[in-house]
Amino acid sequence: MSALLKLTGVETYIGRYHILQGVDFEVPEGRTTMLLGRNGAGKTTTLRTIMGLWQPKNGSITLAGEPIEKLATPDIAQRGVGYVPESMAVFSDLTVKENLVLAARNGPLDDAQLAWIFGFFPALKKFWLSRAGSLSGGQKQMLSIARAIVEPRKLLLIDEPTKGLAPAIVMSLIECLKEIKRRGATILLVEQNFHAARELGDHVLVMDNGTIVHRGEMAALAADVPLQERLLGLSLEAHQ
Numbered sequence: 694m695s696a697l698l699k700l701t702g703v704e705t706y707i708g709r710y711h712i713l714q715g716v717d718f719e720v721p722e723g724r725t726t727m728l729l730g731r732n733g734a735g736k737t738t739t740l741r742t743i744m745g746l747w748q749p750k751n752g753s754i755t756l757a758g759e760p761i762e763k764l765a766t767p768d769i770a771q772r773g774v775g776y777v778p779e780s781m782a783v784f785s786d787l788t789v790k791e792n793l794v795l796a797a798r799n800g801p802l803d804d805a806q807l808a809w810i811f812g813f814f815p816a817l818k819k820f821w822l823s824r825a826g827s828l829s830g831g832q833k834q835m836l837s838i839a840r841a842i843v844e845p846r847k848l849l850l851i852d853e854p855t856k857g858l859a860p861a862i863v864m865s866l867i868e869c870l871k872e873i874k875r876r877g878a879t880i881l882l883v884e885q886n887f888h889a890a891r892e893l894g895d896h897v898l899v900m901d902n903g904t905i906v907h908r909g910e911m912a913a914l915a916a917d918v919p920l921q922e923r924l925l926g927l928s929l930e931a932h933q
């Protein structure tokens with residue numbers, strides 16, 4: 694299995710704080726890799742560094758073998774990396790339709806693209822002409838993900854999509870992400886909800902203090918409660 698994304702010795706400073714302290718990992722093509730870890734471990738900083746929102750001071754980041762660590766964010770997006778930040782990137786004053794049209798930078802949305810998006814997120818069809826600001830938290834999250842996949846992407850970086858959502862909405866979001874995954878997407882997904890992580894992840898990376906402290910199969914971590922307790926500080930039962 695080839696690595697689509699590869700980080701080697703990545704160090705990121707925010708101001709004078711040394712946040713990423715030598716991050717090494719690979720994201721295999723066509724699989725979903727979970728990035729887990731306690732609060733403040735450096736997960737969001739890792740996604741933002743890949744996306745060019747923070748410049749790494751040291752180390753390399755390659756996408757399909759090409760270095761991207763010195764590129765600006767729009768160039769990284771242009772190379773096929775979609776980013777769904779934790780804060781749900783939608784324009785509240787625009788309609789659902791306008792939000793998606795703006796995200797499709799390579800031209801107008803065609804019927805095939807719309808059918809593909811509505812296949813994942815039927816609620817967006819229902820609220821097509823409604824203001825994004827009037828959507829529920831779960832629907833905004835779905836719109837935020839739809840904005841990231843409206844153009845073909847090599848890689849999707851998704852930051853805590855289930856955060857703050859009611860359990861029923863989390864379930865439907867997991868189903869949407871599973872469908873995106875079934876269609877062959879490569880995903881790097883930060884998640885605090887272990888149930889969601891276990892449902893979605895093929896591989897898992899665990900961060901602590903700005904480095905990767907565990908890597909392996911998601912199923913193996915899901916089956917090993919003592920390891921979860923050691924790495925994440927909580928048992929699987931406590932996450933459910």
Ligand SMILES: Nc1ncnc2c1ncn2[C@@H]1O[C@H](COP(=O)(O)OP(=O)(O)OP(=O)(O)O)[C@@H](O)[C@H]1O
Pocket residue numbers: 707708710712730731732733734735736737738739
């Ligand atoms: N803009 C910033 N200025 C200063 N420090 C920051 C900034 N952003 C993040 N940090 C610090 O960097 C460290 C890593 O933060 P990061 O958000 O990457 O962690 P995380 O693993 O995503 O945590 P969480 O699960 O709480 O979102 C934390 O100690 C945080 O306080």
